[in-house]
Amino acid sequence: MTEYQCQKCGYRFESSGKPYACPYCGEIGKVKPSPTADDLINEISPRRKEAKETKKE
């Protein structure tokens, strides 16, 4: 599973394949692979606490 994020509305979700459109707002072509929470923690170490808060809805 790869995590993706919509560049328009910021909605994050996981998908096994390349999503065609954002499942939340329906925008086509705006969905990009998103870094995992671990990647964010490693990149932005000073903001470690905020990066740990992943949205799971």
Ligand SMILES: [Zn+2]
């Ligand atoms: Zn969206």
